[in-house]
Amino acid sequence: MSESTPSSAQARDALDAIRHSQQTLLSDYIPSVFIRLAICLSFAAILFGYGMTEHENQWALAMWIGGFGFLIFTALYVYSYRLQGIKIRLLPRLGDSVKLNIGVGVVFVLLVFGSRLLRTGLGFEYAPHVCSFAAGALYFWLLAKYPTGEVHKRDK
Structure with a gap:
């Protein structure tokens, strides 16, 4: 019976191997630059529209269009991962990822x-x-560096 039961070291090694293969898959697959750029431009349009809006003028329309584009392109982003068999979590599971997202x-x-x-x-x-450009650029960098929002062990 002891031969069929793995030791804690073997179980830890197996879990590390699984985690490593998942991280390799996630780092090897990053959605297209077009989708990431469209998400970031839509987000920047929301921020820009909010900064420019006074008394429901035309910049509120930029916020609505940016919000609609953000939803559509984010859905495409998540769907592109689904096509690869990867499920993106809405909330992060690791402590470092929670700190990054906050x-x-x-x-x-x-x-x-x-x-x-x-x-x-x-x-x-x-x-x-300036603020919408900074937010869009930061968001684009984050989507390239942490495409699923999770911080991996090798990034520490």
């Missing part, structure tokens, strides 16, 4: 509200331009 969320919130505050409160007219 930190990025805080940065995006600061960019969204900062663009509006800098333009309306301090008179910096190009704040929405």
Whole structure:
């Protein structure tokens, strides 16, 4: 009976091998640049529209179009992973991934509200331009570096 039961070291090695193969698969497959760029431009359009909106003017339409594009292209992004047999989790499972997602969320919130505050409160007219470009570029980099939102062991 002891020969058929794996030891804890063997079980740990098997789990590490499975984790390594999953990480290799995820790092080898990254969706096309077009989909990532479309997601980032849509997100930047939402942020730009929010920063420029005053009393329901035409920039609110940019937010709606950006939001619709963001949903469509994000669905394509997730679907491209599904075609490869990879299921993307909505919420991260590892502690480092949770920290990364919370930190990025805080940065995006600061960019969204900062663009509006800098333009309306301090008179910096190009704040929405700068903040939306920064958010889009950061999001594009994040989709390239962490395509599923998970931090892997080798990234530490």
